[in-house]
Amino acid sequence: MKSSFCSTHSLRPFRFEAMWLQHVQFKDFIMLQWDVGSGFALEKSCALVEPLKHWNLNVFGPLRQKKAKLLRRLTGIQKAICFGPNNYLLQLEATLFDDYYNFVLEQEALFWHQKSRMQ
Structure with a gap:
């Protein structure tokens, strides 16, 4: 059936x-x-x-796409920094990581905490 x-x-x-x-x-x-x-x-x-x-x-x-996009940007910045120091890229990396990536990780943690139905 x-x-x-x-x-x-x-x-x-x-x-x-x-x-x-x-x-x-x-x-x-x-x-x-x-x-x-x-x-x-x-x-x-x-x-x-x-x-x-x-x-x-x-x-x-969509949270997953936000996180993936930020990771791609951070990876690109880190690859560019490997070719030589660049103050602009170092500042951009720090800003993206501190202001955006950590915030997305907090949202993701909150999402999974809610999904787990923990009290």
Whole structure:
């Protein structure tokens, strides 16, 4: 007997991602969406689902791709530095690593912590 269940992206239940809370635009986005919505808290919360999905795709972006892109940039910078010292590249490497890569790693850790369902 074959199952008629078909797992597709559109049928997956909505999940709030705790890592969204770290994004600088998240609070303003939620406040704006909340003010636009009508009804009680339950109706407003339900109305947030589709805008959050859209925001996740278009503003927050895919975490794996962000990390891979940063790693490629850091690798390229480090290869270029091997040919000779370059203060600009050294500063760029430090900035990318400290400001962006570490932040992406924190988001990734938060994502996996939430996925593990640890309390």
